[in-house]
Amino acid sequence: MSRTCRYTLIAVFILASLLVLHVRTLVPPDEGRYAEMAREMFFSGDWITTRLNGIKYFEKPPLHTWMSALSFAAFGVGEWQARLWNGVCGIAGVLLVGYTGSRVFSRTAGLYAAAILASMVFWSAGSQFNTLDIGVAATMCISLCALLLAQRDDAAPAQRRNWMLACWAGMALSLLAKGLIGLALPGAVLVLYALLSGDRAIARRLHPWTGGALFLAIALPWFLLVAARNPEQPQFFFIHEHWDRFFLKTHHREGPWYYFLVLLAPATMPWLPLLPAGLIAARRRVQGQFQPRMLLLIWVLFILFFFSYSSSKLPGYMLPVFPALALLAGLCLEQASTRLACAPPMLLAAAGAAGMATVPASPLDGRLLMAACGVAVVGGLAGWLMVRQGRRAAMVLVVAAGAWAMTQFAMASYEPLGRRQAGLDLALEVRPELAADTPVYSVGAYEQSLTFYLGHTVIPVAYTDELGFGLTREPERGIASLSAFSQLWRRAAANGSPQFAIIRADLYETLRADGLPMRVRARNERVVLVSSR
Structure with a gap:
């Protein structure tokens, strides 16, 4: 492939990945939560103490919030701006994997690995979804790829x-993106690699003193500053959000030990057939001191084992293994038989055909869902023909494009549900009437995306959940009981003061039966939006 063609493909991929960032509403809870945290950071100017709904919120480190707030500062507050950091992380991971594969293995393997990673369903979707997971995956990808490039046998000292x-x-950024796993997981992988490969000399090639100093210079300042301003932060962050999350079930995100193994099938579509052969081949030693395939194998297996053992499981936790899987799959595809190379396009076409049968009964946008299935079928069949014609590189690009487009159409088809879940229509109803000092109460619920679309924090009433830690430190930011809320509401209503409330549907009926003066402005299946006049 010529350099012009290669750069054209990169430009098209970057442009397409950025253009789709604006397609969907920010879906609660995660997309709304992290967009709102960044909005508040941007407007408050406080880049140290992270807050949600104006309340101290220390569940996560600040990197994602920083980057989204910078996006708001540069481009304004909006949906695609909230997702821009995710899009950049997804793109950067793909480009870094392609470069690493071409330098450590071969140019063909690098091209295949980049195309595979870009089109794996979870990576493609995660790059368009406003959560922390793609950020930690991309920063850990920096650690992995830089390690591979540094340790190859032909690397010069500089x-x-x-x-x-x-x-x-990369490890320091991972720590700021998600916490201690950014250091613990790569460190454990290195120890296991040294033990299993016999490459004990790798410890001397890590530049631990200068590297450790750089790590501390990047990662340590925020932790020192936030602890100085908020002495309660270290205990909550390191004990509750790390120790308790891993060993206890207090976060109610448990799953069976095989949780992530089951998810691998849809997550790595349509490249799943390459993974068993790629993982098995990685066990074989190659000439030279450094064993990059073994390192990739250990990276995949240990991280999957780590999160499988954890008491807290969510699908996005597995994203850091995808760059390693893509490199192994790219190597496998470069050497695979024609029969094995036919499997990904056939799987893509079969998935698209099977999906067509579900479209009529789906609550999603049927036209977009059918488009997702259609591009999968067309891309899969075209890729299969190219393999049969001996055009393997063309097959990889066509199948990757089909799988990427399938994922984007499928995500866009969720918009009718996503718009309702976000409460966007409720926000549009009253947002023009909200002044900075207008009280907005949130009774028995906290609608993550609705707060962002209102552009206004709310006063939680009879609700704690993830705001509980912050409310114990700043109880004046909430109202503990319905009776206290009712008294405030009636007093303001009698004075004619403007006020609004987002009330959980069942509690609305209770308050209405008590005669609370309310005018319904909008409602959905979960909450009722009211004003007092």
């Missing part, structure tokens, strides 16, 4: 030093 510094920087 290259080894520079790439190892990039590896340490």
